[in-house]
Amino acid sequence: MGNLLYTIAVILVVLWAIGFFAYGASSIIHILLVIAVIAILLRLIQGKKV
Numbered sequence: 001m002g003n004l005l006y007t008i009a010v011i012l013v014v015l016w017a018i019g020f021f022a023y024g025a026s027s028i029i030h031i032l033l034v035i036a037v038i039a040i041l042l043r044l045i046q047g048k049k050v
Contacts, residue, residue, distance in 0.1 A: 005039045012036035 016033035
C-alpha cells in the first residue's frame with residue numbers, strides 16, 4: 001500500500017510540474033499537488049508498518 005501511495009504522489013507531482021509550465025493549466029493541477037504532498041506527509045508520519 002505504501003508503494004502505491006508513493007507512486008501516486010510521484011505521478012501527481014509530475015502532472016503538476018507539467019501543468020505549472022504549461023500556459024493553459026487549470027487549478028486542478030495544484031489541488032492534485034496538495035493531495036500528493038498530504039499523501040507523502042501521511043506516509044512519513046505513519047512510518048513503515050511491517
